[in-house]
Amino acid sequence: MIRDTWLVFTRQCVLVLRNPVWVFVGIFQPLCFLLLFGPLLDRMPGVGGYEAFVPGLLIQLAMFGSMFVGFALIAELRAGVLERMRVTPVSRLALLLGRCLRDIVSLLVQALILVLIALPFGLDVKITDLALAMAMLALIGLLFSAFSYGVALLVRSEDALAPLLNSLVIPLLLLSGILLPLSLGPGWLQTIAQWNPFSWAVDAARALFAGHPGDPDVWKALVIVGALAVAAATWSAREFARSIR
Template identity: 40%
Template sequence: MWRDIWLLYRMELVPSLRTPTWIAVGLLQPVLYLVLFGPLTEQIAATTPGYPPGGAWALFTPALVVQLALFSSSFTGFSLLADLNGGVLERLRVTPVSRIALLLGKVLTNATHTVCQALVIVLLAALMFDLRVPWLGVGMIVLVAALLAVTLASCSQALALRLKNDDAFLGLLNTVLLPLLLLSGILIPITPGLAPDWLVTASEINPLTYVVDAGRAGFRGDFDSAALLQGSLVLAALAALALWWGTRSFQRENV
């Protein structure tokens, strides 16, 4: 199985390394948020009661990494739909290759892209703006980006395999992603001092909120906080469930 995973991972990764334009395109949105929206958060953090401690950039940068993983990984199902429509997946199914490898080849490739893009975002924030973050915090946000990419890419692959339709898949993503983004407090933290009670309650239901809070705790250097532990446990549970769902979908889909 591990050899199959490696072969399919390399098959997916090598073409993307030969055309790194798509990796750069994936960075465009978070870089624009970093440059055009990030400076506004400095004034908001300095003047708004209830804004979490830690500094504007230590709060905004890890949230951007989560946003990057959210959007770049959620759309990976389109590549599976292309393989399905083009007969590529059908040809792979008649080989002895492991069904788990069919999932993990794409998922790990996406996680590799996401980690590289996350490092670029952190580097740009450190060079261009007033970001000061401990090295352990950088390592933690890289791990968060990788696990979140694995989680979302696995869900995306499973959904694409279930729906088998580009329009239905896109419509579902657009319905789900925007509430996840807004309720996670990525752009502006959702705290009792800033938001009404009903919005705080809705944010607490969103599992992505705890992942964002964990990233922010790491960037503040608050490594013994409850937010970091809680977010780590939520992310680990989500990753395990997503991999189980994705693996089960590929094993059952054997036509």
């Protein structure tokens, strides 16, 4: 399975390298927030600086950058790529893990580019804290990419996949406090946000960028996101196995 995962991963990476523009397209939206929205935070007391804003952008990048990878899988289904896999001995789990690994690597490259661009704006973060934040981003990337692939195998249509994913990701985004801290909102909004696992991830990322790796929010977020990532990967792997028999 490890060999098959590596083969699928390298093939998917070659496809990305042939058209690397998508790596920069994925970072364009958070970069616009960083350059055009970030300077406004200096005039808003109680919001925090770039140590609070950039972690939110990284979580946003992980969510949007990984949620819509299922569209490429639908294109492969239409082209008969997965159909031809039926006659090969390749591990069905590797078909998922290789793609997810490609998505995670692409996500981490985009995240590092965003962090490097934010450094001249005053961002200050320790390497060890940044590495732990990147590990959490990798788990979020695995969660959303596996979920996206699983849903794509179910609906097999871009027209159905797009509104379904948008209907899910927008509430998660707004209830995570990515752009502004949820502490600025009313009590009922904060109560609802407590049930959003990605609000925990945002709080954890901000604690790491503030230099507090021992904050309880960090380990709670890692456990929550890690458990959801394993569940999503398990379900999506079953969908791959069911689709390619």
